[in-house]
């Protein structure tokens with residue numbers, strides 16, 4: 001006989017009530033935990049992915065879309081930018097460094113990105129095996145690509161036409177005339193690069209040069225039904241000179257296209273297919289040479305036909321501002337749940353102990369010391385709170401893991417529930433404090449009732 | 459023989475200007491006593507004072523030669539745990555614990571080590587040993603009363619205080635209960651004080667304190 005066995009007896013005698021208290025508390029804790037994890041990772045990923053990028057230049061369109069497609073590889077791009085604009089930017093005195101991105105194809109739902117070795121440095125990624133790419137057939141793949149697509153060093157594969165947005169494999173034409181060879185595999189970074197296939201810009205052009213040649217000669221392999229609109233567009237403009245006017249119109253048409261069927265494979269097909277025949281790229285990541293550039297460069301870029309400057313910092317702030325309301329609402333909801341759980345625990349224990357006033361009185365009449373009675377009540381309350389908090393933390397991490405795996409954005413940003421935040425300790429401590437209060441108040445009240453009044457009246 | 463319990467000049471005031479004056483009284487160790495009187499005459503109050511559940515507004519109560527009014531609440535709880543076994547009119551068994559563990563709880567709370575041999579022997583003597591695993595809710599009134607007697611004596615107290623233990627019982631059960639109380643008190647050398655208006659008990663315990671309804 002001890003306060004442990006006494007507590008166990010009481011918990012068992014009211015097993016259903018105890019279980020419900022634990023569950024109620026766990027739900028509140030789980031909601032808060034999930035939000036903490038989501039918030040932290042979103043912030044962390046967003047910060048990490050945009051670090052070192054002062055501006056992203058893409059085709060005219062939504063700056064947010066340019067950031068999402070060019071930095072996070074989540075959305076489809078707004079279009080393409082011609083090489084002469086790229087060169088203008090690369091040679092601009094306000095620009096320190098640029099990294100080109102040429103998108104268009106994917107493999108098993110992972111984007112193939114035509115770029116330069118500098119992108120690997122930008123991500124701070126390191127080769128786990130092999131070497132960086134050379135020529136138009138070599139690619140380096142991220143750790144997740146290697147794992148999920150089961151690719152090993154030296155393996156070859158064919159790209160599929162269409163830009164992946166993380167929603168699984170793209171349904172498109174297989175470029176079976178241009179094999180890629182895995183020249184290197186990157187070590188996992190827990191970042192977007194884990195899910196990318198990196199090659200040279202020229203390799204992407206190479207793939208599509210071929211296609212466009214075929215199309216230019218009205219080859220039969222381009223006769224699929226879903227491509228008619230697109231081919232008309234090309235018939236109109238494809239063989240003209242690629243002056244600014246024309247390029248702008250074309251991109252404009254594409255933007256409309258995008259608006260109507262955003263995210264569909266057909267759209268990606270167009271987006272990916274439209275360019276590259278004359279060596280365009282999709283976006284350019286760039287770093288300013290001086291802070292002054294932030295003031296003037298965006299205006300200069302936006303003034304040029306068909307170009308759109310997007311600042312990651314600004315767009316992310318805007319996005320977080322929008323998301324923030326939702327996150328705040330969710331967080332409030334979580335705290336309300338937690339408060340309800342705490343209040344539930346409090347009310348439950350309070351009622352249980354009020355009903356047990358006689359028991360406490362009997363124990364006092366049997367000579368129980370104060371610390372035994374208070375200790376027993378505390379132990380009971382703490383058992384429920386600790387179990388509730390632990391279960392809640394576990395559920396919260398599980399929920400975050402499921403969320404991270406179930407949503408393409410979660411996958412692309414490498415979110416999961418396998419991390420621990422110090423705020424969770426605070427949460428845990430908070431729950432324990434609720435438990436202690438819930439126990440102490442009724443215990444104190446029980447002590448204020450004279451035993452004689454409680455016991456001698458039938 | 460030495461003094462176990464002493465009342466001198468005890469008065470208890472209740473709300474409504476009602477004052478209860480209790481007679482001076484001493485009880486020697488091993489001596490039994492009945493507290494008798496009509497309803498409202500202060501029998502339960504006297505037992506509560508004797509057990510230290512209440513403190514007197516005026517006068518002194520001493521238990522085991524210790525003046526109760528000079529002790530703190532916690533000390534009174536300790537003294538009661540050591541010296542007194544209580545049997546309430548309502549039996550007050552702990553419902554979450556089975557019969558055996560109710561007895562074990564009394565020993566644990568009195569600061570004794572739990573002695574399962576004694577618990578089993580006691581329950582056997584009271585013919586309720588087969589109920590050791592049962593929860594109090596499942597016992598009959600008579601069974602619960604015997605368990606309550608067992609719990610009051612399991613700590614081997616010097617004083618057993620019982621409030622109306624036979625009020626609801628027929629003659630046969632009344633006889634059996636008083637005999638059990640006497641034999642258990644005898645077994646641990648305890649004094650037995652019973653508050654009752656049951657005249658049948660007079661033939662078992664000769665010493666009686668008679669209380670009158672306060673005016």
Ligand SMILES: Nc1ncnc2c1ncn2[C@@H]1O[C@H](COP(=O)(O)OP(=O)(O)OP(=O)(O)O)[C@@H](O)[C@H]1O
Nearest residue numbers: 453472473478496497498499500501502503504655
């Ligand atoms: N907590 C209390 N508040 C006010 N009055 C009380 C209180 N407890 C007892 N009394 C009064 O004190 C008197 C004695 O009460 P007590 O319970 O001791 O009587 P009793 O002799 O045990 O009666 P019964 O035979 O009905 O049990 C009664 O008049 C009762 O109303």
Ligand SMILES: [Mg+2]
Nearest residue numbers: 501502503621
């Ligand atoms: Mg009474």
